[in-house]
Amino acid sequence: MRRIALSLIVIGLSACSEDGSLGQEGSPVWLSTASQEAKTAYFTKVCSGYGFQPGTPHMAQCIQTETGNIRARGAAAAASYQASQPTYTTCNRFGQMVSCSSY
Numbered sequence: 173m174r175r176i177a178l179s180l181i182v183i184g185l186s187a188c189s190e191d192g193s194l195g196q197e198g199s200p201v202w203l204s205t206a207s208q209e210a211k212t213a214y215f216t217k218v219c220s221g222y223g224f225q226p227g228t229p230h231m232a233q234c235i236q237t238e239t240g241n242i243r244a245r246g247a248a249a250a251a252s253y254q255a256s257q258p259t260y261t262t263c264n265r266f267g268q269m270v271s272c273s274s275y
Contacts, residue, residue: 200246203239215239 195201197214206214212235216226219234263272 198242200242200249203242203246211239 194205195203197206197210198218203211215235215238216231218238219231220226222234224231224234259274261272261274263270265271
């Protein structure tokens, strides 16, 4: 249920890109929904800004690194969200025995 709510919040706050993908260009949501052409164009522009030349092994490595960085940011954000959620514990007593469940 929490994941559904988070997904709806993300979708509600995300803007649609020109290519029809969700999220702001360069965001984790965008990375998972953008076409391969859109990703290649975006990362080529980013890596060219770093001084890498298109078609070189260094450009390919830069694109791979930048993609990994966005995925890592998305995973860190999801972990942070999960860690911030409260844990609920319910305990029931049956005579001398207490049974607790956390969720």
